Amino acid sequence: MSDRLGPLGLNQMTPEQRIAAQAIIDGPRGALYGPFVPLLRSPELMENAQRMGEHLRYRSAIGTRLSELAILVTARHWNQQVEWAIHAPIAAQSGISAELIAAIAARAAPQSMRADEAAVYQFSIELHQQKRVSEATYAAALALFGEHGVVDLMGINGYYTFLAMVMNAAQTPAPAAPGWTLAD
Incomplete structure (x- = not known):
């Protein structure tokens, strides 16, 4: 199987993608990896997903x-x-x-x-x-x-x-x- 939506180089990213990627890198994850690589194709979706995931992974009530x-x-x-x-x-x-x-x-x-x-x-x-x-x-x-x-x-x-x-x-x-x- 080949990676259908692999990593994008900085020069391949739109300004919106760069901003979204930097927010992930600056957050608790510290890097752009896993699901955020394909999700980067939809920066707004990625940003919203990241916020939900940050709560659920790092601050859930359980x-x-x-x-x-x-x-x-x-x-x-x-x-x-x-x-x-x-x-x-x-x-x-x-x-x-x-x-x-x-x-x-x-x-x-x-x-x-x-x-x-x-x-x-x-x-x-x-x-x-x-x-x-x-x-x-x-x-x-x-x-x-x-x-x-x-x-x-x-x-x-x-x-x-x-x-x-x-x-x-x-x-x-x-x-x-x-x-x-x-x-x-």
Whole structure:
């Protein structure tokens, strides 16, 4: 597969693209990579997506560890290599066990999770597979995270689905991340 919407050189960018790219580089990500490479073709969309992603990734009501877990479930659902390569190491650093990461990668039922991880995992799995969440699963997430947390959890799943769709259609190549790849 070839990268359909690969990196643009500075001389190839419109003034709007340069401004949008610089905003990403100056923000918490520090560089233009992953989904922002293809999204740069639509600078306004990229800017809006980046703002949403910045909130969901860095300031969600469920915290980084659980946000990263939801991102991994989404990446696995979409077979999204870029998201997986970026977020599996972050999830591990944030406290998600290697066993849980491996189970998600293998599409296997995790054997051991903390209560908050189980709530995020089940919520995310149901949302992706059934396109809705059962009453029991919703109630469990609501009890742990409140309405704000549940809405942010919905947002994380939706946002990373959007990014997965963009990168899958653009055939964005995964960064070199030894040990952090998905088998289809």
